[in-house]
Amino acid sequence: MKSRILYALPALLFAAFVAYGLLPSPQAGGLHAASPVPVDTTKKGAQIKIAEDSYDFHDIEQGTKAEHIFLISNVGTDTLVITSTRPSCGCTAAVLDAKENKIPPGATSRLKVTFDANNKPEGPIQKSVTITSNSKENADAMVRIQGRVVKSKLAHKTMMHLDGIFQGDCAKCHVDKGKGELGARLFEADCAICHGSKADDKPGPELASEAMLKHTPKQWEHIIADGIPNSAMPAFHIRNKGPLSDEEIASLVEYMGAFKKEAERNNMLKSTTGSTSTGSAANKTTAKR
Numbered sequence: 001m002k003s004r005i006l007y008a009l010p011a012l013l014f015a016a017f018v019a020y021g022l023l024p025s026p027q028a029g030g031l032h033a034a035s036p037v038p039v040d041t042t043k044k045g046a047q048i049k050i051a052e053d054s055y056d057f058h059d060i061e062q063g064t065k066a067e068h069i070f071l072i073s074n075v076g077t078d079t080l081v082i083t084s085t086r087p088s089c090g091c092t093a094a095v096l097d098a099k100e101n102k103i104p105p106g107a108t109s110r111l112k113v114t115f116d117a118n119n120k121p122e123g124p125i126q127k128s129v130t131i132t133s134n135s136k137e138n139a140d141a142m143v144r145i146q147g148r149v150v151k152s153k154l155a156h157k158t159m160m161h162l163d164g165i166f167q168g169d170c171a172k173c174h175v176d177k178g179k180g181e182l183g184a185r186l187f188e189a190d191c192a193i194c195h196g197s198k199a200d201d202k203p204g205p206e207l208a209s210e211a212m213l214k215h216t217p218k219q220w221e222h223i224i225a226d227g228i229p230n231s232a233m234p235a236f237h238i239r240n241k242g243p244l245s246d247e248e249i250a251s252l253v254e255y256m257g258a259f260k261k262e263a264e265r266n267n268m269l270k271s272t273t274g275s276t277s278t279g280s281a282a283n284k285t286t287a288k289r
């Protein structure tokens with residue numbers, strides 16, 4: 001039990017250092033000296049000790065990075081040399097504040113493990129990092145992280161206002177992916193986020209729906225450029241502080257026109273193959289909302 005307290009102390013100090021960005025640089029060894037861990041002199045050699053070797057992030061939002069710092073101490077009598085840190089796929093690991101990954105007897109270093117939940121499917125994750133060292137015991141030590149990747153719409157716990165949707169942090173989901181793209185790829189990046197093709201609880205109608213395709217190219221241009229007032233459809237034109245130029249908007253209109261033609265052609269094909277439905281393109285592609 002005594003050791004628990006002794007380990008908690010460096011952890012607190014590290015937390016404070018991290019929080020204030022005050023990692024001592026004038027005396028790089030100072031960090032080690034400031035928070036010694038008891039060395040077991042009965043054991044010759046280096047000895048790795050990990051204060052808490054597993055961490056649960058609980059919910060990790062898609063598109064974010066989850067980070068945790070593990071504390072790795074050397075409770076042996078010789079310098080602990082970490083020769084490798086091997087994460088299982090999907091995360092990265094880095095030893096901090098240890099020169100050449102060497103931890104002197106009685107010292108502690110931090111191991112930062114990062115899990116990038118960008119483009120990861122929803123569901124539970126369980127990852128580990130193997131820490132190989134010259135430790136007498138536990139030469140292949142392990143730390144584990146776990147959690148659950150959840151939909152990015154947790155970014156929108158409350159119904160969001162359109163204000164600022166193209167600025168700051170909002171831009172990383174709502175603008176950045178579409179930079180440099182045109183046509184179909186631009187639609188995929190900037191529009192499908194709200195007009196997804198999946199029946200995925202999206203705020204806008206899907207592209208293949210009558211609501212989207214009934215308009216003329218001029219109307220599309222106007223809707224995209226100026227948005228739809230009092231709805232979640234933003235105004236995309238630069239003149240409205242949006243991210244898109246005339247050319248980019250024209251490429252979307254062209255793509256939607258081609259998509260509409262394709263949809264109509266498919267419907268015509270269907271109706272000539274003896275389908276009882278005489279439905280027009282419109283009512284055949286009406287989206288379930």
Ligand code: HEC
Pocket residue numbers: 062063152153155156158159160161162163164165169170171172173174193194201202203232
């Ligand atoms: C992590 C990615 C992400 C970030 C960051 C983000 N959004 Fe979104 N936003 C989405 C997704 C995905 C949708 C589509 C709706 C859904 O799937 O929940 C969406 C939809 C919307 C909508 C449509 C209506 C709604 O609430 O569903 C508005 C308005 C909106 N975002 C505004 C913003 C604003 C303002 C910000 C910045 C404060 C922002 N978003 C930041 C991903 C993001």
Ligand code: HEC
Pocket residue numbers: 187190191192193194195203204205211212215220223224228231232233234236252
């Ligand atoms: C933040 C979410 C969001 C984004 C991003 C978004 N839309 Fe929309 N859009 C909507 C919503 C919601 C509606 C339905 C508005 C209404 O009429 O209530 C809509 C309506 C539309 C309509 C008219 C459909 C109708 O019902 O008449 C078109 C066309 C359209 N969007 C095209 C686009 C295009 C093209 C893009 C990409 C440049 C885009 N939208 C991006 C949310 C969004």
